[in-house]
Amino acid sequence: MSDTGQSQHILEVADLSVDILVASGVLHAVQNVSFHVDRGETLAIVGESGCGKSLTSLALMNLLPSKAKRTAARLELAGGDLLTLSERQMSDIRGRQMSMIFQEPMTSLNPAYTIGSQLTEALRRHRKVSQKEAEDRAIYLLEKVGITAARNRLHQFPHQLSGGLRQRVMIAMALMCGPDLIIADEPTTALDVTIQAQILHLLAELQSEFNMGLILITHDLGVVARVADRISVMYAGEVVESGTAIEIFDAPAHPYTQGLLECIPVPGKTKRGEPLGSIPGIVPSLVGDMQGCHFAGRCRYVTDECRVGAITLQAATEEQHAYRCVLSPEQSQRHLAAREAAQ
Amino acid sequence: MTLATSNPTTEKPAMDPATSAVIEPSPGAILRRRIFGHTGFMIGAIIIALIVILALLAPYISPDSPYNQVLSRKLIPPIWFDSPKATWDHPLGTDHFGRDYLTRLLWGARISLLIGFAAMLISGVIGTTLGVLAGYFGGRIDTVINFIVTTRLSMPVVLVALAVVSLIGSSLTVVIWVLGLLIWDRFAVVMRSSTQQIRSLDFVAAAQALGCSTWRILASEIMPNIVNNLIVVATLEMAHAILLEAALSFLGLGVQPPEPSWGLMISEAKGLMFFDGWLIAIPGIALFLLVLAINLLGDGIRDVTAPENRN
Amino acid sequence: MLQYLVRRLGVAVLVALTVSLITFSMIYLSGDPAVALAGESATQEDIQNIRRVYGYDQPIMVQYANWLINALQGDFGQSHYLKKPVAEVIFERLPTTMLLGALALAFALALSIPLGVIAAIRPNSLIDRAALTIAVIGQAMPSFWFALTMILWLGIYWRVLPITGTNSWANFVMPAVALGYYVTPAVMRLTRAGMLDVLQSDYIRTARAKGLRPMTVLFKHALRNAVIPVVALAAVQFGFMLGGSIVIETIFAINGLGFLAWESIQRADLPMMQAIVLVLSVFYIVLTFLADMLNAWLDPRIRVV
Numbered sequence: 038m039s040d041t042g043q044s045q046h047i048l049e050v051a052d053l054s055v056d057i058l059v060a061s062g063v064l065h066a067v068q069n070v071s072f073h074v075d076r077g078e079t080l081a082i083v084g085e086s087g088c089g090k091s092l093t094s095l096a097l098m099n100l101l102p103s104k105a106k107r108t109a110a111r112l113e114l115a116g117g118d119l120l121t122l123s124e125r126q127m128s129d130i131r132g133r134q135m136s137m138i139f140q141e142p143m144t145s146l147n148p149a150y151t152i153g154s155q156l157t158e159a160l161r162r163h164r165k166v167s168q169k170e171a172e173d174r175a176i177y178l179l180e181k182v183g184i185t186a187a188r189n190r191l192h193q194f195p196h197q198l199s200g201g202l203r204q205r206v207m208i209a210m211a212l213m214c215g216p217d218l219i220i221a222d223e224p225t226t227a228l229d230v231t232i233q234a235q236i237l238h239l240l241a242e243l244q245s246e247f248n249m250g251l252i253l254i255t256h257d258l259g260v261v262a263r264v265a266d267r268i269s270v271m272y273a274g275e276v277v278e279s280g281t282a283i284e285i286f287d288a289p290a291h292p293y294t295q296g297l298l299e300c301i302p303v304p305g306k307t308k309r310g311e312p313l314g315s316i317p318g319i320v321p322s323l324v325g326d327m328q329g330c331h332f333a334g335r336c337r338y339v340t341d342e343c344r345v346g347a348i349t350l351q352a353a354t355e356e357q358h359a360y361r362c363v364l365s366p367e368q369s370q371r372h373l374a375a376r377e378a379a380q
Numbered sequence: 381m382t383l384a385t386s387n388p389t390t391e392k393p394a395m396d397p398a399t400s401a402v403i404e405p406s407p408g409a410i411l412r413r414r415i416f417g418h419t420g421f422m423i424g425a426i427i428i429a430l431i432v433i434l435a436l437l438a439p440y441i442s443p444d445s446p447y448n449q450v451l452s453r454k455l456i457p458p459i460w461f462d463s464p465k466a467t468w469d470h471p472l473g474t475d476h477f478g479r480d481y482l483t484r485l486l487w488g489a490r491i492s493l494l495i496g497f498a499a500m501l502i503s504g505v506i507g508t509t510l511g512v513l514a515g516y517f518g519g520r521i522d523t524v525i526n527f528i529v530t531t532r533l534s535m536p537v538v539l540v541a542l543a544v545v546s547l548i549g550s551s552l553t554v555v556i557w558v559l560g561l562l563i564w565d566r567f568a569v570v571m572r573s574s575t576q577q578i579r580s581l582d583f584v585a586a587a588q589a590l591g592c593s594t595w596r597i598l599a600s601e602i603m604p605n606i607v608n609n610l611i612v613v614a615t616l617e618m619a620h621a622i623l624l625e626a627a628l629s630f631l632g633l634g635v636q637p638p639e640p641s642w643g644l645m646i647s648e649a650k651g652l653m654f655f656d657g658w659l660i661a662i663p664g665i666a667l668f669l670l671v672l673a674i675n676l677l678g679d680g681i682r683d684v685t686a687p688e689n690r691n
Numbered sequence: 692m693l694q695y696l697v698r699r700l701g702v703a704v705l706v707a708l709t710v711s712l713i714t715f716s717m718i719y720l721s722g723d724p725a726v727a728l729a730g731e732s733a734t735q736e737d738i739q740n741i742r743r744v745y746g747y748d749q750p751i752m753v754q755y756a757n758w759l760i761n762a763l764q765g766d767f768g769q770s771h772y773l774k775k776p777v778a779e780v781i782f783e784r785l786p787t788t789m790l791l792g793a794l795a796l797a798f799a800l801a802l803s804i805p806l807g808v809i810a811a812i813r814p815n816s817l818i819d820r821a822a823l824t825i826a827v828i829g830q831a832m833p834s835f836w837f838a839l840t841m842i843l844w845l846g847i848y849w850r851v852l853p854i855t856g857t858n859s860w861a862n863f864v865m866p867a868v869a870l871g872y873y874v875t876p877a878v879m880r881l882t883r884a885g886m887l888d889v890l891q892s893d894y895i896r897t898a899r900a901k902g903l904r905p906m907t908v909l910f911k912h913a914l915r916n917a918v919i920p921v922v923a924l925a926a927v928q929f930g931f932m933l934g935g936s937i938v939i940e941t942i943f944a945i946n947g948l949g950f951l952a953w954e955s956i957q958r959a960d961l962p963m964m965q966a967i968v969l970v971l972s973v974f975y976i977v978l979t980f981l982a983d984m985l986n987a988w989l990d991p992r993i994r995v996v
Binding site: 536 | 706710714839941957979
Binding site for chain 1: 892897899900901903904905907915916990992
């Protein structure tokens with residue numbers, strides 16, 4: 038793990054792309070995505086199904102399916118390059134420095150082994166500790182994630198636990214080696230709303246207590262509002278907007294983000310009986326080369342300028358966070374103001 | 381709210397997947413493409429076709445009669461052997477009774493195919509009936525039929541077949557019926573699960589709601605959808621029957637001499653196999669090719685009609 | 692779990708009883724067993740005597756009941772031919788067949804499970820196609836022909852293995868291979884299919900995300916789950932092998948139950964034939980029952996309810 042001294046970010050991603058070989062050609066699932074995460078910070082990657090956010094997270098861990106290929110200009114974890122690592126070296130990092138939590142707690146644990154054995158295995162793979170020490174750590178973490186009677190739970194099988202409990206076990210499992218970064222891919226989507234809130238709260242607490250970086254991947258902006266420090270909005274494989282949570286919620290610059298925000302009912306503002314916002318149209322096909330803005334097919338403000346050439350991400354400046362649109366910040370704000378007045 | 385949908389001058393209509401420029405081929409064309417593209421299916425079909433044609437033409441193209449014993453010309457090696465005795469009069473040589481081997485091979489094909497097909501039909505009728513009834517009606521009928529199937533499965537087929545044949549006496553008909561009455565279990569199991577799957581689909585419920593009689597539903601809704609699986613199992617069981625008959629004949633309790641059953645031919649030659657190895661090799665290879673072809677065909681049919689079941 | 696066990700046990704017993712009834716009625720297939728027993732030159736008086744001695748003059752259900760009750764106590768009557776109690780002869784020869792079956796199964800599993808796993812790791816690769824080809828070829832070869840061919844090459848031409856008898860371990864090699872290869876394709880395909888399925892599971896993704904080594908993921912996590920249906924299949928196949936060993940034992944002159952069955956069929960030794968069929972059937976029933984139990988135990992979702 039080399040220390041370049043350049044970046045203080047715990048994770049640095051530059052120009053990450055994922056291409057998938059499909060029957061009709063090459064599907065550009067993720068296109069030149071860049072972001073970074075710091076210690077003690079939560080980055081939320083937001084987007085609808087199929088926008089490439091899950092593939093992005095799998096690309097970080099190099100757990101992509103066989104037909105998918107990743108390329109990146111830069112991919113560094115705590116200053117150490119991940120791109121040139123062999124599979125063996127990568128497996129040393131997974132679970133130890135970088136952990137992942139998945140969406141489906143019901144199927145993410147092996148039904149044939151006890152919770153305890155799956156937890157201790159995560160630690161003993163990376164550190165030379167005895168079974169007893171590993172179990173002690175497992176109990177400690179199970180209690181930390183809010184599971185009572187932790188010692189008994191060690192001997193239980195996954196099918197004996199509810200979905201919410203299983204997800205807590207997954208979180209504990211991700212923490213077994215004390216990683217620098219946790220990637221949570223839609224951790225609450227499969228859970229009840231009340232449990233969702235608990236899990237998110239738990240993640241936030243753990244993150245600050247252990248001073249880790251947290252990447253939260255979700256399609257639910259409501260979830261994001263609670264916990265995110267910074268947000269990257271993805272659409273059709275690209276990052277279309279990125280900034281701090283406050284910037285995004287207060288002054289969304291990209292029409293897609295604006296549309297997303299309109300879809301969320303806001304207590305006090307959204308009137309009863311009023312239609313909720315929606316974004317008509319469907320995600321474009323990402324096979325082969327694409328021209329123009331990916332959102333052009335569904336954007337209200339689309340012009341001819343939007344359909345030609347590549348629309349680049351306007352870099353963040355003092356006044357304006359990064360977004361990918363031909364509209365200038367002023368134009369964008371005017372549109373936004375007009376919509377808010379109309380509501 | 382306007383939604384701009386028209387695409388400008390781009391070469392590929394890549395933006396909107398709803399406007400597909402590809403024309404879907406017809407189901408028949410898809411099937412034909414799959415069939416001819418499937419190596420296993422084609423090989424199996426060709427070999428079977430060959431064997432069936434040769435078997436049908438056996439009486440006309442054989443050099444001799446399969447029963448004609450001419451001891452003076454016994455144990456002539458086949459034509460590819462480096463021996464002065466080998467002759468084109470007997471391309472595959474002769475056996476220990478001087479009977480022409482090619483002739484016996486061709487006539488043996490008739491026996492294998494006949495027994496295989498007939499036993500498959502009998503067991504197919506029994507097994508499919510049991511399976512469909514169990515799968516469609518469920519409940520008590522299913523329990524009873526499952527019990528029958530389990531009982532049948534518990535009995536060692538070869539042993540029971542041998543015992544029965546030894547007690548009744550052996551002949552072509554007996555062998556066919558004994559096999560047919562014994563190997564229906566896979567039909568029952570597969571047809572039962574297929575029927576259950578189809579039965580739970582909506583169009584069956586719709587037919588019932590319309591007041592169709594059970595008979596009608598079975599015939600026009602269920603059967604057409606399980607026919608694919610039925611054909612696959614039928615080919616496998618035909619191969620199974622052929623191998624079983626060969627084993628029975630090998631042990632002397634199947635087709636009786638002087639009939640040219642391939643299994644019997646192997647048995648008759650086993651004492652001579654050190655010196656005249658071709659006597660067991662030729663019928664053995666023939667059996668192998670026939671069963672292989674049938675299995676390839678069955679696998680091919682399964683792959684072609686339901687590629688999602690392919691592993 | 693207990694409920695499941697009891698229910699399955701009940702079914703097993705019922706099946707066994709039904710099989711016993713069928714087996715018992717088999718001897719009436721050839722007509723009057725007394726006549727068959729008496730032989731060709733028997734007089735009416737001889738036949739009547741035989742009827743009385745063997746109890747063939749009693750009503751069928753009574754005969755069945757007697758036979759069954761005796762069988763449950765281990766008495767299958769006397770062998771007509773050997774003049775010894777049937778049970779004694781059977782249990783003398785049973786271990787040999789069991790050994791042959793076990794070796795055949797071991798061979799089949801040792802070959803097909805690794806092949807299935809490798810084929811699943813690299814689907815549609817060269818080795819996958821090779822494994823499937825081996826499977827297809829294995830299913831098409833008649834076992835007796837394969838056995839004879841092996842004898843010809845390994846026993847006679849190259850003289851590396853003995854061809855008859857049961858003197859040493861080497862004697863069992865060819866018979867075990869001849870008996871076991873037939874099962875190999877089915878087990879290999881099932882393992883491959885099961886592995887392909889399991890490798891797509893979420894918990895395998897979790898295992899990889901934990902940084903576990905590929906071998907650990909493959910064997911500890913994937914195979915452990917994929918092998919469950921294979922166990923059931925293996926037990927069932929073992930039962931088939933016990934029944935199907937008759938051909939192999941006859942060819943290799945192995946003194947097991949199959950060979951005994953063959954001899955008693957030749958000699959029309961009816962009590963022996965009945966008893967062998969019954970014993971093998973009961974064995975099969977017990978095996979499937981044990982396989983069910985093993986299955987349930989291997990899958991904690993059933994075991995710990």
